[in-house]
Amino acid sequence: MGAVQGAGVVVTGAGGGIGAALARRFAAEGARVVVNDLDADKAKAVADEIGGTAVPGDASAVVAEARNALGGTVDVYCANAGVGSGGTEAADEKVWALAWDVNVMAHVRAAHQLLPAWLERGSGRFVSTVSAAGLLTMIGAAPYSVTKHGAYAFAEWLSLTYRHRGLKVHAICPQGVRTDMLTATGRLGELVLAPTAIDPEDVAEALLKGIEEDRFLILPHPEAAEYYQARATDPERWLANMNRVQQKWEATP
Numbered sequence: 001m002g003a004v005q006g007a008g009v010v011v012t013g014a015g016g017g018i019g020a021a022l023a024r025r026f027a028a029e030g031a032r033v034v035v036n037d038l039d040a041d042k043a044k045a046v047a048d049e050i051g052g053t054a055v056p057g058d059a060s061a062v063v064a065e066a067r068n069a070l071g072g073t074v075d076v077y078c079a080n081a082g083v084g085s086g087g088t089e090a091a092d093e094k095v096w097a098l099a100w101d102v103n104v105m106a107h108v109r110a111a112h113q114l115l116p117a118w119l120e121r122g123s124g125r126f127v128s129t130v131s132a133a134g135l136l137t138m139i140g141a142a143p144y145s146v147t148k149h150g151a152y153a154f155a156e157w158l159s160l161t162y163r164h165r166g167l168k169v170h171a172i173c174p175q176g177v178r179t180d181m182l183t184a185t186g187r188l189g190e191l192v193l194a195p196t197a198i199d200p201e202d203v204a205e206a207l208l209k210g211i212e213e214d215r216f217l218i219l220p221h222p223e224a225a226e227y228y229q230a231r232a233t234d235p236e237r238w239l240a241n242m243n244r245v246q247q248k249w250e251a252t253p
């Protein structure tokens with residue numbers, strides 16, 4: 001029997017992209033799925049397609065309604081909704097605030113609501129769709145890079161704090177994935193992300209494998225492990241290499 005068969009699963013930001021692929025894959029594995037998205041029509045379309053339940057609205061406030069829809073218990077919670085906020089230190093304060101709210105605080109608020117029941121029964125699974133930008137850093141996107149580091153830190157903190165009490169945590173850190181978010185990055189995405197981009201279904205496949213192996217760090221692009229190691233062991237060289245990419249981007253018409 002599969003690891004998630006019959007499980008009650010919530011996926012935020014599942015009206016499209018990676019979230020929709022996760023929802024479809026969980027449903028195909030026999031899970032009961034709650035599909036959340038800010039866009040109610042998209043959430044409903046995916047829920048109808050997979051025989052799940054749509055719970056539209058902000059990802060920060062999904063747990064209570066999702067729990068009801070699943071008969072009282074959430075087994076797997078995927079904090080997947082995210083905003084691809086680009087910009088520099090000069091990005092508008094509102095851009096920074098939204099990035100913190102969706103990319104980090106929605107995870108914190110969900111965990112706050114989920115943990116009491118999970119700790120009481122001694123099991124629960126929290127999946128965070130972070131990004132390789134949470135391990136490395138995305139050229140041209142300070143709010144995104146900083147908040148994805150925050151999301152990774154929070155997932156790590158949850159894992160090291162509650163693993164002996166039955167909590168499993170997974171941090172998915174892909175590089176480019178062919179979704180609307182990648183398209184929206186325009187010229188920069190074409191230069192940095194598109195050449196090695198994978199499909200959302202590949203991310204779902206990597207997550208299911210990671211769940212079977214109870215692995216925290218899920219890297220749908222395996223090469224990200226080498227970059228992460230390079231950053232840790234030789235930060236000067238890593239920064240110089242990243243700056244070369246920055247300069248290449250600046251020089252791209």
Ligand SMILES: NC(=O)c1ccc[n+]([C@@H]2O[C@H](COP(=O)([O-])OP(=O)(O)OC[C@H]3O[C@@H](n4cnc5c(N)ncnc54)[C@H](O)[C@@H]3O)[C@@H](O)[C@H]2O)c1
Pocket residue numbers: 012013014015016017018019036037038039042057058059060080081082083084102129130131132173174175176177178179180181182193
């Ligand atoms: N596409 C990539 O290259 C890539 C790479 C690494 C990580 N990610 C991460 O994957 C996750 C999913 O992104 P995607 O590429 O599928 O993007 P996407 O834009 O295709 O989908 C994101 C979905 O989230 C929804 N959403 C946005 N804010 C929300 C909120 N506050 N509450 C509920 N739903 C909300 C949007 O309506 C949209 O349907 C994000 O966290 C993103 O940062 C994406």
